[in-house]
Amino acid sequence: MPVLSGASGAGIAEKLAPILDMEHVALESRRFPDGEAYVRIPPESIESVRSESVVLVSNTFPDSGIMQTLLLLGAIRDVRKGDLSSLKGEWSGDTEDVGPGVFLAIPYYGYARQDKRFSAGESISAKMVTEVVSRYCDGIAILDLHAPEVLEGMDVPIEFVSSMPEIAERLQNGVSPDFILSPDKGAISRATEVAGLIGCDFSYLEKTRIDAHTIEHTPKNLDVSGKVVAIVDDMISTGGTICRASDALRRQGATEVHAACTHGLFTGGALSRLANHVDGVYTTDSLPNPRASVSAAPALARGLSRLMEKVTHNG
Numbered sequence: 001m002p003v004l005s006g007a008s009g010a011g012i013a014e015k016l017a018p019i020l021d022m023e024h025v026a027l028e029s030r031r032f033p034d035g036e037a038y039v040r041i042p043p044e045s046i047e048s049v050r051s052e053s054v055v056l057v058s059n060t061f062p063d064s065g066i067m068q069t070l071l072l073l074g075a076i077r078d079v080r081k082g083d084l085s086s087l088k089g090e091w092s093g094d095t096e097d098v099g100p101g102v103f104l105a106i107p108y109y110g111y112a113r114q115d116k117r118f119s120a121g122e123s124i125s126a127k128m129v130t131e132v133v134s135r136y137c138d139g140i141a142i143l144d145l146h147a148p149e150v151l152e153g154m155d156v157p158i159e160f161v162s163s164m165p166e167i168a169e170r171l172q173n174g175v176s177p178d179f180i181l182s183p184d185k186g187a188i189s190r191a192t193e194v195a196g197l198i199g200c201d202f203s204y205l206e207k208t209r210i211d212a213h214t215i216e217h218t219p220k221n222l223d224v225s226g227k228v229v230a231i232v233d234d235m236i237s238t239g240g241t242i243c244r245a246s247d248a249l250r251r252q253g254a255t256e257v258h259a260a261c262t263h264g265l266f267t268g269g270a271l272s273r274l275a276n277h278v279d280g281v282y283t284t285d286s287l288p289n290p291r292a293s294v295s296a297a298p299a300l301a302r303g304l305s306r307l308m309e310k311v312t313h314n315g
């Protein structure tokens, strides 16, 4: 059984395949001069893609990642159905429909943060992405989705997985924190998990987002004097949330402040901004970035195993 990847998933797919006892098959993906995507399952991999179950690792980020994921899923579907319509060249392989068994692993699920309508007429983008990709697969594993509740009741089974166990291990071995802080209420469950695994104290801040670049925390007394603190979140984008939380921790006497998250987006100079506020930054490789030191593969493997078990059991 193969773990397939296009451009965005190759690194993770390579690590994921041996954990699942599968082989990694890289699919072709490139861009036309006008920027449009092209994908192809190489002829020598077609039989492999027609095997019982296949996993595709692909991010739905940035916008081009959504298109590439769709084209890859379309190519996989057609090859598995034996659909050769409009084929200009020759093909002498099998063409019977091999049936369901396509699982999508999404390390970074783009568009996750718009999970509500803040005013009439908005699109709930977090839902739209799944509504589209779920037409072409039999189940999805998503890593540390911002707010999983938004995907309740979708047409295919979804496994939500988390890299917090691996992040806890990385923090424990790297900085051995005394205290874990969630920078807002949304990250409480992730940060408590990390604190529980490390066996250290935990608290959280209440955050108000004024705009994309400005956030405010409600003042709160934290027992961090003389302590090494790690702030844990699902993602870092501009770095504003982490920088403000770090300022609050330093004012209250924290001796070291580190930041850890699953998804390191690091937009608009975030890494330089963070360098002035925290002593270290740790992320998974769900998005390629210079601070990625935790593999997303083990978490995705846990979700995919559960998903395949569930689908096989119910099928």
Ligand code: R5P
Binding pocket: 183, 184, 186, 187, 212, 215, 233, 234, 235, 236, 237, 238, 239, 240, 241, 242
């Ligand atoms: C929002 O609730 C998320 O969990 C993150 O806290 C947020 O996306 C981080 O964004 P930024 O780095 O721009 O503050």
